[in-house]
Amino acid sequence: MVQQIIVITDGCSNVGLDPVTAAAQAREENIIVNVIGVVDEGDFGLRGTREIEEMAKAGGGLSKIVHSKQLSQTVQMMTRKTVVHTIQQVVNEELQHIIGSTTSLEDLHPNQREKVVDVIEDLEENMLLRVVLLVDASASMKPKINAVEDAVHDLMLSLQAREGKSEVSLFHFPGSKNKNEPAEMDLDWSTEYAIMKRLFYKINMRGATPTGPALLKVIEYMVHKHSDDEIKRLAGMKDVHKKGAMLSDYIV
Template sequence: MRQILLITDGGSNVGDSPVIAAAQAYAEGITINVAGVIDEGVIGEHGATEIAEIARAGGGISRIVTSRQLSHTVQMMTRQTVAGSVRQAVNHELRQLFDIKDLSELPPPKRGEIVKVMEDLEETMALSVALLIDASASMKPKLHAVEEAVRELTLSLQARKGKSQVAVFHFPGESSDEYCVRDAQWTRDATKLNKLFGKIRMRGTTPTGPALLEVVEYIRATCGKIEVELADDAQITSRNRSNEVRSDYVG
């Protein structure tokens, strides 16, 4: 499974729409989760809307949290997305094989067997998470919390039975035509990320869309391309409603 975890305070202001970029990622089998970070004050209405729409288009979930909640939140979002993908795949197979909508329609003994298989899959399936960090000027006070969240996420992934790896990117880059910088290629070793954030220079612009597309290209080049079938209208509506609930501020 491939995920991009975007950590931002919203307000993309350069280049392609991040919502369109997220939709392209999802069409290639990459889920986009978004953690919106606030401290003093709030994310503006535009920023909050953008965060929710990016996650929705990318088939993922979004949360708006404070810096101190960030580490727990990124781990929770990663786990939820894996569990959701497993559940979706299992329900698809149930529809194909038994013409039933979901697990709840099975008799309890059989349901228990499948739940156990799902739990095992959540722990053993391969997982690649590309972290994309907003390094615009407004994120500077939150960088320490982001660093801690990245380290803790990597450690939690190391504890999984399945192969897990993390890559780290930040945006914008050093020049106006450098939208995104790769700070760490795929790794399972949290110690390799220890001194990463001291090298990041915070800058003014927020090219979220172009940065997302560059990370998609990296995943495509290193992990291959997986095209997914577009969901039907009912599935899209269901996912959107679910994301609207999960995009609420975590207090």
């Protein structure tokens, strides 16, 4: 299973827990944090960039900076790229268990490599994927929110095409209904694309940017709240382990 949070922000948090700390906590829970930074040019942007990079580093993921000028298409491309990267990262860890941590792909004879890569691709395509998109909807993000919405739709489209299951959930921060909520859920675990349409109309732009607390809330959600299908899957966990063992035999 691959679990990841994609934070889309301009990186200028100003309330509560340091988002870098929160990201490190996510990593401890086996959740990878990727950050898409949508920044303006200038000093403000520079500060944001630093926070974005450190957050991704602490969360074991990638950070991608997009300047507001080149928005829509690039946010989409970067979002897709981070998802693919995270899947590859997790599959690679799995691979190390199988071929041993001291062996790398290039040590294998091209013929063996062929089989290993076939297995990698199967895993990439079929592994269960859980993605939470956490969108910064504070006032400074206002001019960029349409591009973010396009990117969310685009990502859903890519995830839906996989043979394996992809569950997506969507949050924005700060909360717009309750002022004390660091983040508010827009979409509970879902595999549906249709529900996502025109989602961001609900977002109310406000001043504070509680990135750290929002991230913390999402981590808690990922750890404790599972979709109905996922609950069934967890109940059948033992079978999954058996399958894992078979896979190892197959490769070695």
